[in-house]
Amino acid sequence: MRIANKTVTATRLVKDALAKAKHFEDYNIFTALYEERALKKAAEIDEKIKNGESVGKLAGAPFAAKDNFLTAGDETTASAHILSGFVSPITATSVAKLEAEGAILIGHTNCDAFAHGSSTENSYYGPTLNAHDKTRVAGGSSGGSAVAVALDIVEFATGSDTGGSIRQPASFNGIYGLKPTYGCVSRYGVVAMASSTDCIGFFTRTPEDMDLVMSIASGKDEKDMTSLPDYYNADDTRGGVVDTACPSDTLQAALAKSSCSAEPIVSATPPLRIGIIKDFDNDVVDAEIRGALKKKCELLKSKGHEIVELEMPSLKYALAAYYIIQPAEVASNLSRHDGIRYGFRSEKSKNLDDLYGNTRSEGFMPENKRRIMIGNFVLSSGFYDAYFLKAAKTRTLIVKEYEEAFKKCDFILTPVSPNPAFKLGEKVNDPVAMYLEDLMSVPANLAGVPGLAIPAGETANGLSLGLQLVGPRRSDRALIEFAKELQDE
Amino acid sequence: MEINREDIMHLGDLSDFDLSGNEAERLKEDLTGIIKYISQLDELDTEGVEPTYQVFEMENVWRDDEIKPQEASREQLLALTEEEKDNQIKVPRIL
Numbered sequence: 001m002r003i004a005n006k007t008v009t010a011t012r013l014v015k016d017a018l019a020k021a022k023h024f025e026d027y028n029i030f031t032a033l034y035e036e037r038a039l040k041k042a043a044e045i046d047e048k049i050k051n052g053e054s055v056g057k058l059a060g061a062p063f064a065a066k067d068n069f070l071t072a073g074d075e076t077t078a079s080a081h082i083l084s085g086f087v088s089p090i091t092a093t094s095v096a097k098l099e100a101e102g103a104i105l106i107g108h109t110n111c112d113a114f115a116h117g118s119s120t121e122n123s124y125y126g127p128t129l130n131a132h133d134k135t136r137v138a139g140g141s142s143g144g145s146a147v148a149v150a151l152d153i154v155e156f157a158t159g160s161d162t163g164g165s166i167r168q169p170a171s172f173n174g175i176y177g178l179k180p181t182y183g184c185v186s187r188y189g190v191v192a193m194a195s196s197t198d199c200i201g202f203f204t205r206t207p208e209d210m211d212l213v214m215s216i217a218s219g220k221d222e223k224d225m226t227s228l229p230d231y232y233n234a235d236d237t238r239g240g241v242v243d244t245a246c247p248s249d250t251l252q253a254a255l256a257k258s259s260c261s262a263e264p265i266v267s268a269t270p271p272l273r274i275g276i277i278k279d280f281d282n283d284v285v286d287a288e289i290r291g292a293l294k295k296k297c298e299l300l301k302s303k304g305h306e307i308v309e310l311e312m313p314s315l316k317y318a319l320a321a322y323y324i325i326q327p328a329e330v331a332s333n334l335s336r337h338d339g340i341r342y343g344f345r346s347e348k349s350k351n352l353d354d355l356y357g358n359t360r361s362e363g364f365m366p367e368n369k370r371r372i373m374i375g376n377f378v379l380s381s382g383f384y385d386a387y388f389l390k391a392a393k394t395r396t397l398i399v400k401e402y403e404e405a406f407k408k409c410d411f412i413l414t415p416v417s418p419n420p421a422f423k424l425g426e427k428v429n430d431p432v433a434m435y436l437e438d439l440m441s442v443p444a445n446l447a448g449v450p451g452l453a454i455p456a457g458e459t460a461n462g463l464s465l466g467l468q469l470v471g472p473r474r475s476d477r478a479l480i481e482f483a484k485e486l487q488d489e
Numbered sequence: 490m491e492i493n494r495e496d497i498m499h500l501g502d503l504s505d506f507d508l509s510g511n512e513a514e515r516l517k518e519d520l521t522g523i524i525k526y527i528s529q530l531d532e533l534d535t536e537g538v539e540p541t542y543q544v545f546e547m548e549n550v551w552r553d554d555e556i557k558p559q560e561a562s563r564e565q566l567l568a569l570t571e572e573e574k575d576n577q578i579k580v581p582r583i584l
Contacts, residue, residue, distance in 0.1 A: 086569065089561035182544050196543045224551045320527045340580060342569035352583045357507035369506060370519055376503040392528045392540030399541055431519050432526050448544030
């Protein structure tokens with residue numbers, strides 16, 4: 001991470017970031033740049049450094065926020081037309097915490113509208129291009145943030161991950177992307193999608209940077225009732241891995257007990273037991289990704305770790321369960337967008353009922369509409385038991401399979417997505433094909449466990465390959481520590 | 490599970506969408522495919538399994554029942570709306 005100091009000024013860092021953002025304009029990464037304000041903040045930090053005053057841990061580090069992170073005074077639209085013109089009066093807690101440590105927000109990044117998508121093609125502002133192949137998608141939904149970090153424009157970027165929206169674009173662009181434990185980072189000030197799986201996380205180029213950003217952003221926020229006490233920073237030893245003496249089935253009791261304390265689930269020493277999921281080793285997954293997984297397993301074995309084969313038969317149903325639960329929550333969360341209080345309002349309405357219908361019809365993207373309608377379908381009387389309740393029960397099976405798995409292993413290593421970055425336009429008109437992108441990322445969201453996308457080389461065509469490490473709840477820091485070890489290839 | 494034009498218009502109503510003819514036709518096709526995919530849960534045995542609605546695993550997050558100063562003022566919030574009058578949001582006629 002480049003941080004301002006006596007030799008490198010914050011102004012230099014911010015000017016470089018802005019110049020690069022403009023140089024890569026054709027990638028369609030940013031929805032807005034805050035040039036003037038960023039330079040003003042940089043000058044303030046430089047002045048402090050000159051005067052020997054203390055500056056934060058991220059002093060002068062330029063960063064970007066996904067377009068669903070509200071920042072006071074800026075138009076924040078979640079890349080959706082229905083929020084056009086919405087200038088937020090508040091700032092997301094995660095952004096505020098990073099800024100308080102001296103990080104400088106240079107812009108908002110493009111995403112699928114309301115984070116609905118896996119390619120950033122569902123954005124009102126058009127698609128973002130892949131960092132390594134401009135004919136391919138950036139991944140999504142946090143595509144702009146991933147490419148901004150991969151092209152070295154910013155030091156880190158924020159993202160949200162409801163079903164894979166950080167990990168998949170991270171893997172498509174060859175960087176690190178963390179979906180923390182549910183509740184680890186405050187969701188306050190981020191446009192809600194599916195509240196029971198929404199997680200705030202980050203993109204970085206190294207695990208060390210991820211650790212630094214997480215140590216600042218995580219922790220309890222009284223404005224988000226579902227935020228956990230700060231366990232990430234509770235132990236300063238920073239070397240541990242998951243304590244195998246504390247298996248996941250006792251987590252519930254441990255969590256209930258520790259709701260006021262903040263004990264992290266870290267300690268123990270290698271060799272680690274790394275689980276691989278047999279059910280994911282089939283033709284659905286691209287041969288080069290399976291090759292990368294095998295290679296990583298060989299590396300792990302050579303380092304003295306143990307590979308454990310897991311059977312998790314319910315995971316193949318996770319995607320179907322997710323595409324019931326998530327649209328149901330989307331239908332509820334997005335009902336607030338009605339053109340009355342903020343955002344876009346359709347001009348052509350005769351009466352109030354017309355206004356709702358016209359505003360929502362003109363303001364939402366096709367994928368937003370599909371999800372809202374599916375959500376209303378699975379919740380409607382006559383279908384609730386067969387779909388929503390069935391999915392909620394399936395979720396229980398998935399949670400239990402993770403608990404069982406973490407008795408047998410410390411972490412699980414899987415692909416992030418079934419394929420590397422695909423061509424622009426290839427899947428955008430086929431919703432089910434696009435949903436299948438999330439096949440191996442949604443289980444972690446349904447179970448609330450952390451997942452870290454790590455780079456894993458390239459395809460023969462030079463496309464980025466990624467894998468993900470999944471750990472028990474609250475093992476976020478241990479995952480990052482382990483990723484540090486894995487980067488020495 | 491077959492989904493017809495009437496179902497689509499009903500879901501459109503529930504969702505407050507004013508769907509055009511072409512759009513409804515397209516949505517019928519898309520939603521049929523999605524529902525077919527999610528219906529694969531039928532083959533999974535969930536007899537006797539309790540549902541999970543959230544994974545936060547904490548209950549009763551209490552706070553004192555007192556009014557705290559809000560970040561956004563009434564003026565700021567009203568400024569976000571298209572039209573306001575006497576400190577209230579103005580909307581088109583209802584009937």
